[in-house]
Amino acid sequence: MLNIDNLSLTIGPDLQILRDVSLAVAAGEAVGLVGESGSGKSMTLRSILQIEPAGSEVTGTITFDDVDVRGLTGEALRRMRANDVSMIAQNPHAVLNPVLPVERYLIEGMHDAQGQPTKTAKIRAGELLEQVGIDAVDRVLRSYPHQLSGGMLQRVVIAGAIAGRPRLMLADEPTTALDVTTQAEVMAILDECRHELGMAMLFVTHDLDLAAAVCDRIAVMKDGEIVEIGLPEQLRDNPQHPYTRALMESRPAGLTWTPESEATS
């Protein structure tokens, strides 16, 4: 479904962020993109939606359903962003406009981007919040972003991201900026929503264990290049690249995470 071929990205004359990145995500599949900060994971995600920083030079091709998404402009690009691919960024407090209430954020996505009538969008906003496990729906809808915790706000973002039933979800370290106690909860909700809707996911994280728990395949990224792609157990039992091995060894022992263990809590 998603095919990234030889994607390279440079900023300015000599800052190369991505080097010949190639990666595919099949329909319904979850692919993890693992690496340390600065390795180019986020930039890969952002290139798919054409929201890389201004002044970036991008080469290579990215296709979604065989359509060259880097070549999309205007209305076609807008539709792809609104209906097919959605993204969850790291810091929810930065994602929501600080001066607009939460409800406006959800309505904006459904009405202004996807073209649903405002009335439907309003009703759906409440339903979506319930779906991501929020009880005090009305209070949250009326709240401004600064009045909510990061975990609560990230649920709102997830609700917004699944509103259009996209077929691909781009998740950029969705739990890193959150409180340790809410990280697992939010991850569980995300995982649950993905399964419910049958979405494919490209999941960026620095946490190899987390990726192993929620992804079907994992790509390891270092200095803007993908050094290894494999099944989680392959990477765990038989890492090929020295960097993967180092990642495996550096993680804290005895901590394994499964979505099932948290989804009910």
Next chain:
Amino acid sequence: MTFILRRLAALVGVLIASSFLVFAAMYAAPGSPENFLVQGRTVSPEVLAAIREQYSLDDPFLVRFWNWLTNVLHGDFGRSLANQQDVGELLAGRLPTTLMLVTLAAIIIIVLGIGMGIVAGTRGGVVDKIILLGSNLGFAIPTFFAALILMSIFSVGLGWFPVFGSGDGFFDRIWHLTLPAFALALPSSAVVARITRTSIREERDSEHSVMARARGVAESLVMRRHVIRNSMLPVSTIVGVHIAGLIAGSFVVEYAFTLDGIGTLLVHAVQRKDFAVVQAIAIVLVAAFGVINLLVDLFYASIDPRVKVETNR
């Protein structure tokens, strides 16, 4: 609500303190207060008695202040030391010109300053360069110099506007005050334009604007709802500060265009050492300055939800 009350109380406190400063200033002058007030003018014994009465010079210092302050609060600003006119009436007669001048200038700052800033910030390219250069030079142009240049081009040269005077009737006044208002608003507009431009640039690349684009919101809507709207938050405080600052700037422009406003009255009073008039104008202007600043803060609190919550706690 408590926020407004607290701010009001603070304003009242500052106003009392500053009126004391304005009142006590004359005692810093060398010589006796009587000599300072009379300033070598030849006055009849009756007038001298009236001046002593006006400043209750026979009473102790604090009583003098109290008498003066209560009179001021009752709208009694005493009489001019130079020509015995009632200062309150003098002020009231001059107020409309100044009010109109400041209002016109404020409108120009908002329309021109913010407008230019938005154009520069959203368009980029040559337009941006020109506006940026213009604002870098514009803030450096003293209002009195702008006044002279505008006057010599548009009044004397082209004859489009009157050279001096404030005009009669609403539209005639606007016609007379147009050039002065532009001269007064020019430097502030330049600053506001530049800050608006910077603010728009920052908001354009802010995460919530980028993510709105990534969600498929149309660019024009992102610009309106996320970029321009949010960039107006810092801009509104700057605009407020500059509108409050127009009060002082208006002295100079009024004087340059010989308008019959409060500013010209103040300049003449300082030149003629008519301290009763100086004091009255100082008090009125400090109060106006404080009220405008308060209104700006309240306005800011009303448009940014984050401020409200912090201050309510």
Next chain:
Amino acid sequence: MKQFAERMGALGLIACGVIAVVVLGALFAPLIAPYDPTIGSVTQRYQGMSFEHLFGTDQAGRDIFSRLLWGARSSLTGPLIVVGITAVFGTLIALTAVWWGGIVDSFLSRVLDLLFAFPNLLLAMLAIAVFGPSLTTAALALSVAYIPYSARVVRSMAMRERNLPYIRSPELQGIPGIVITGRHLLPNVAPLIVTGATINFGFAMIELAALSFLGLGVQPPEADWGLMVSSGQQSLLNGYPAESVLAGLSIVITVAAFGYVGERLGGRAAAGRKA
């Protein structure tokens, strides 16, 4: 030096050049100026530009070029007094408030609030009404009006530094506050003070020129740019623009130069702090 040039950029270096020319012109006015700035001749009124009178003469037959050079002196001294006093007292107040905190801090804040309540020019005119018009009165009064701006900026930065370990640990060792403030706090806020002074210089120049224009600052027959704009007003309207326009442009160019350099320095003060 190279670092400074890079920081300034091409325009910034031009601005520095402008400032240097103005300062040198003011310093060497007695040597460069071809005529006495205050003595004119009735037969020489309103001369055009010539080798004899570079920028012509004014309504009193005085050489405008000489008056511009001499005028640079008062036009620069005034702002220099203002930013000097503002920097010293603003910093002193800010650091005292930050070091002692508590009651001292809130008392000083109240005093600053009181000064903030007056528009700058109004405070200056009040002082001039009391002490009589002169450049000294105008400059001193304006300094008082500017102190709160400087104090507020320095205070907020020093407040952040106050609780950092490099300030805290010598304090715990018992080193006196005045020594720590002078040795550690002051150098860290110094770039901010310099930037503030550069930017305030331009504002002070405009406001002092405005006071001179109103007849409340520099007194005739002395040469001063603000005064020249004012005394050339009638000539300008009668078709002899040289005096007003050249004096006005001198102010504009100098203020713009200070403003631009200040802005560039501001970038440095902000970028120089990584921690």
